[in-house]
Amino acid sequence: MRAAVLASYGEPLDLVDRPDPRPGEGQVVVDVAACGVCGSDVFLRKGGFASTLPIVPGHEASGVVTEVGAGVTSVAPGQPVAIYYIEHCGDCELCRAGRVNMCLHVRRMGVDFDGAFADRVLVPAENVIAVNADDDPAAIAVLTDAVATPYHGLVRVGRARPDETVVVFGIGGIGSNAVQIATHLGCRVVAVSRSESKLRLAQQLGAETCVTADDDVVENVRAVCGPAGPDIVVQTVGSAAVDEQAIAAVGVGGRVVLIGASLEPFRARAVDFIWKEATVHGSRGFVPDDIREVIDLYRAGVITTDHLVADRRPLAEANAALADLESGRVLRSVLVFGEGWSTR
Numbered sequence: 001m002r003a004a005v006l007a008s009y010g011e012p013l014d015l016v017d018r019p020d021p022r023p024g025e026g027q028v029v030v031d032v033a034a035c036g037v038c039g040s041d042v043f044l045r046k047g048g049f050a051s052t053l054p055i056v057p058g059h060e061a062s063g064v065v066t067e068v069g070a071g072v073t074s075v076a077p078g079q080p081v082a083i084y085y086i087e088h089c090g091d092c093e094l095c096r097a098g099r100v101n102m103c104l105h106v107r108r109m110g111v112d113f114d115g116a117f118a119d120r121v122l123v124p125a126e127n128v129i130a131v132n133a134d135d136d137p138a139a140i141a142v143l144t145d146a147v148a149t150p151y152h153g154l155v156r157v158g159r160a161r162p163d164e165t166v167v168v169f170g171i172g173g174i175g176s177n178a179v180q181i182a183t184h185l186g187c188r189v190v191a192v193s194r195s196e197s198k199l200r201l202a203q204q205l206g207a208e209t210c211v212t213a214d215d216d217v218v219e220n221v222r223a224v225c226g227p228a229g230p231d232i233v234v235q236t237v238g239s240a241a242v243d244e245q246a247i248a249a250v251g252v253g254g255r256v257v258l259i260g261a262s263l264e265p266f267r268a269r270a271v272d273f274i275w276k277e278a279t280v281h282g283s284r285g286f287v288p289d290d291i292r293e294v295i296d297l298y299r300a301g302v303i304t305t306d307h308l309v310a311d312r313r314p315l316a317e318a319n320a321a322l323a324d325l326e327s328g329r330v331l332r333s334v335l336v337f338g339e340g341w342s343t344r
């Protein structure tokens, strides 16, 4: 099979031939139909995750199960699936509490083990979620991460309620979907971006107010959110300066939900939180039910993936897809491996 491999940080991926994976006990082989190219892949290539190299990136994928290992009864060959990229032990405190995204023995596809920038990928059987043959594989792929991540942040971490005001910093692959999910939840959404075109997209996805991210962004956000300030601020930009803006902008009793990962420290004072009884939450990935719920919303026509799946490329163009994302030319690219679910 073909695979795009990261051999050293900062370098382009190499397209190589590799032996097909064979399923061990409890594992399945998935022929990849589509895999989103995500900001995390750019972060990975820069060395942000300290992976063991070489690694095949790709954590936002769909495909068809083609082989199952011993003991697998939950899924059969031929089944189209979404892949949940977080391998979890099922037995630690966090797994037993249903918080499998934070499993103490977590291994992430495309970060800790080889991912779906390849014709085939090997995953535990419990990491595939059956989908329908008439679903679009590219849409299913991006729902598993670009949409499920802000869904988790808003629903499970931020606990957004109808009529709350939600400010979204950054209208990229994650932030654009935070806008449409918060809108669906009945929140009043304020979108913040430097880019006029991204603010227009945010408006199409339901944002009521757009604020340009300039030097006065905190004052301008607070001016449109009323005297108590926003209930939730979702921070999707990997920037410590924006972390500080998000904390400064949050309202009385508000929650800051950090999704955009930056390795830089930010500055804050205890009084910034005490006086407002504000809280800051990290939101890490998502759980399998988040994927099931966003797929349901997508099928119901409540949320769209059109802005995420327009830019489709073959595996051989994985480096160009990463460059597009890094330059901000696209919110997402999707690597596609064939026509629909058929890849051979």
Ligand SMILES: [Zn+2]
Binding pocket: 038, 039, 040, 041, 059, 060, 145, 146
């Ligand atoms: Zn991702």
Ligand SMILES: [Zn+2]
Binding pocket: 088, 089, 090, 091, 092, 093, 094, 095, 096, 102, 103, 104, 105, 106
């Ligand atoms: Zn666990």
